[in-house]
Amino acid sequence: MGRDHGRESSAFDAVAEAAGGESAGAGHGALDVVMEGLRRLEYRGYDSAGVAVISEQGIESRKKAGKLSNLVGELAADPLPRSMTGIGHTRWATHGGPTDQNAHPHLADEGRLALIHNGIIENYAELKAELTDQGLTFVSDTDTEVAAGLLGHLYRTLRDQGAEGDLLTRALQQACQRLEGAFTLLAIHEDQPGTVVAGRRNSPLVVGLGEGENFLGSDVSGFIDFTRRAVELGQDQIVTITPDDVVISDFYGTPAEGTEFHVDWDAAAAEKGGFASFMEKEIHDQPDAVGQTLLGRSDTAGNLVLDELRIDESILRSVDKIVVLACGTSAYAGQVAKYAIEHWCRIPTEVELSHEFRYRDPIVNEKTLVVAISQSGETMDTLMAVRYAREQGAKVVAICNTNGSTIPRESDAVLYTHAGPEIAVASTKAFLAQITAAYLLGLYLAQLRGNKYRDEIADVMADLAAIPAKIQTILDNADTIKALGADMANAKSVLFLGRHVGFPVAMEGALKLKELAYIHAEGFAAGELKHGPIALIEQGQPVVVVMPSQSARDSLHAKVVSNVQEIRARGAITIVIAEEGDTSVEAYSEHVFYVPASPTLLAPLLTTVPLQIFALALASAKGYDVDQPRNLAKSVTVE
Numbered sequence: 117m118g119r120d121h122g123r124e125s126s127a128f129d130a131v132a133e134a135a136g137g138e139s140a141g142a143g144h145g146a147l148d149v150v151m152e153g154l155r156r157l158e159y160r161g162y163d164s165a166g167v168a169v170i171s172e173q174g175i176e177s178r179k180k181a182g183k184l185s186n187l188v189g190e191l192a193a194d195p196l197p198r199s200m201t202g203i204g205h206t207r208w209a210t211h212g213g214p215t216d217q218n219a220h221p222h223l224a225d226e227g228r229l230a231l232i233h234n235g236i237i238e239n240y241a242e243l244k245a246e247l248t249d250q251g252l253t254f255v256s257d258t259d260t261e262v263a264a265g266l267l268g269h270l271y272r273t274l275r276d277q278g279a280e281g282d283l284l285t286r287a288l289q290q291a292c293q294r295l296e297g298a299f300t301l302l303a304i305h306e307d308q309p310g311t312v313v314a315g316r317r318n319s320p321l322v323v324g325l326g327e328g329e330n331f332l333g334s335d336v337s338g339f340i341d342f343t344r345r346a347v348e349l350g351q352d353q354i355v356t357i358t359p360d361d362v363v364i365s366d367f368y369g370t371p372a373e374g375t376e377f378h379v380d381w382d383a384a385a386a387e388k389g390g391f392a393s394f395m396e397k398e399i400h401d402q403p404d405a406v407g408q409t410l411l412g413r414s415d416t417a418g419n420l421v422l423d424e425l426r427i428d429e430s431i432l433r434s435v436d437k438i439v440v441l442a443c444g445t446s447a448y449a450g451q452v453a454k455y456a457i458e459h460w461c462r463i464p465t466e467v468e469l470s471h472e473f474r475y476r477d478p479i480v481n482e483k484t485l486v487v488a489i490s491q492s493g494e495t496m497d498t499l500m501a502v503r504y505a506r507e508q509g510a511k512v513v514a515i516c517n518t519n520g521s522t523i524p525r526e527s528d529a530v531l532y533t534h535a536g537p538e539i540a541v542a543s544t545k546a547f548l549a550q551i552t553a554a555y556l557l558g559l560y561l562a563q564l565r566g567n568k569y570r571d572e573i574a575d576v577m578a579d580l581a582a583i584p585a586k587i588q589t590i591l592d593n594a595d596t597i598k599a600l601g602a603d604m605a606n607a608k609s610v611l612f613l614g615r616h617v618g619f620p621v622a623m624e625g626a627l628k629l630k631e632l633a634y635i636h637a638e639g640f641a642a643g644e645l646k647h648g649p650i651a652l653i654e655q656g657q658p659v660v661v662v663m664p665s666q667s668a669r670d671s672l673h674a675k676v677v678s679n680v681q682e683i684r685a686r687g688a689i690t691i692v693i694a695e696e697g698d699t700s701v702e703a704y705s706e707h708v709f710y711v712p713a714s715p716t717l718l719a720p721l722l723t724t725v726p727l728q729i730f731a732l733a734l735a736s737a738k739g740y741d742v743d744q745p746r747n748l749a750k751s752v753t754v755e
């Protein structure tokens with residue numbers, strides 16, 4: 117690599133670096149670059165980790181079950197030689213448990229080739245049988261080792277046939293033609309020091325462009341310390357990086373091109389910045405996340421302008437249904453947005469979990485606008501739903517936080533949230549930014565279709581502009597909710613109630629607690645209580661209630677107050693999140709946490725924040741790792 121660490125090529129969850137060789141200069145070497153990339157990518161999967169480098173002795177590899185720190189210990193005990201080319205991987209197990217053996221890299225061609233993989237290879241059993249017949253043996257339970265075996269076998273065949281040139285790239289092209297499923301594969305071979313090859317189908321991979329060095333990563337955080345120039349790859353592409361070159365082709369060797377983009381955040385944005393965890397930092401990033409997402413959306417005449425929304429206006433005017441597709445927290449953002457979009461635009465809006473969508477024969481056509489919400493832009497369930505919707509003729513707008521990711525690339529248009537990198541597995545700032553972006557979309561459609569006057573839109577925009585400061589007020593006065601969370605560390609179950617826009621907020625509050633504190637938590641529509649869930653209430657059961665504003669529509673507030681009375685009468689401990697000035701709830705609550713006043717539809721941007729802080733405090737009091745909760749991964753790139 118250039119600069120202070122020599123000339124290298126390396127690849128990262130998958131990370132790699134390729135550099136020119138020892139003669140090119142001193143520096144960290146590929147291993148340091150790869151380990152730094154893995155540290156930044158560990159949030160994507162953390163049940164085992166491994167690296168491989170090409171040294172003068174050939175391929176050398178270390179891998180270890182457990183978090184990256186275990187691999188660091190292994191490398192300290194058994195160091196790797198200096199190298200200019202390396203690959204590394206952190207794993208979230210699919211085939212085979214999280215053991216040393218199953219960790220990546222996997223070796224092939226008698227240990228001369230190393231390969232790492234994200235995704236699932238669906239025809240691995242058939243390929244394994246075929247390769248076993250040819251005399252190959254396998255030591256792990258993984259589909260990845262089969263991919264390595266196949267690549268090694270194809271490489272040897274080319275070599276035995278006397279083929280010349282870049283055999284590793286040719287072998288990977290052939291291997292990718294044989295593989296079914298979703299995969300990103302990265303490989304190095306000791307015959308080709310200074311080269312890393314990669315292939316992708318339905319799984320993320322970006323290239324980082326350096327000077328005298330190039331990188332590969334599952335996302336740009338893998339190489340953000342070294343470059344902010346990145347290239348997004350298309351579907352079914354192969355890329356070969358060397359210190360000075362990046363060559364892209366399809367699986368059949370036809371030359372192809374990627375799209376270069378600039379990463380608009382730097383390494384500091386992906387650091388904890390003095391907070392105890394990424395999650396805490398990201399909760400504190402929320403005023404900025406909302407503010408940045410709102411930035412530059414109006415012209416001087418006060419019209420809402422969404423430059424990125426490159427869908428013909430006549431199509432947007434003719435939309436007769438909106439379907440929001442998302443998973444997890446992003447789906448709750450969609451559920452919040454549904455209230456606003458239907459109210460502002462009068463367009464029927466459905467919110468569907470992406471993984472359910474295409475299996476229910478949905479009614480989707482050219483007049484349907486699909487809004488796909490995804491922080492990562494790589495959630496496979498959502499990607500597949502997007503593809504299905506487009507096949508049915510729908511136009512798809514992605515709301516996404518990650519530049520260069522697949523879902524925006526495969527959508528008709530994208531509205532980026534500008535929350536900055538979200539590293540903690542539990543989504544926080546992305547949620548608020550998604551609601552903000554979906555509201556912008558709703559207002560834009562209302563403007564376009566004439567449902568709202570310009571001054572009405574300007575009023576909502578002014579209310580939105582006031583939200584960041586209000587979030588900051590909550591953050592500055594969070595001690596009571598933190599203390600409450602810590603006090604509840606021994607709770608076996610916490611229920612959450614909300615109504616109207618408070619309902620998805622309640623479900624999001626419950627999800628945060630499940631993910632982080634591993635306790636039973638459920639969000640209910642407050643009105644649904646009497647239809648069953650009230651049977652769960654017993655003496656001492658904590659219930660968090662998201663109270664609608666007193667100025668919310670009809671008698672919503674009074675009805676939720678009645679719900680609070682009903683559960684208190686049955687022994688619940690009530691923790692109420694209410695609008696400042698709403699003293700009416702004090703008589704019925706053990707604990708009240710006040711948030712600043714806001715219009716009803718904007719309240720989720722505020723009421724969610726204490727629930728995030730509550731979950732963080734409770735999980736921290738239990739001593740859990742809030743950034744990397746068990747069994748989870750940040751980006752769910754398998755179906």
Ligand code: M6R
Pocket residue numbers: 443444445446489490491492493494495498541542543544627631750751752
């Ligand atoms: O990247 P995406 O927004 O598509 O991810 C969707 C969900 O996997 C994600 O929101 C998940 O539920 C989070 N762990 C929630 O905190």
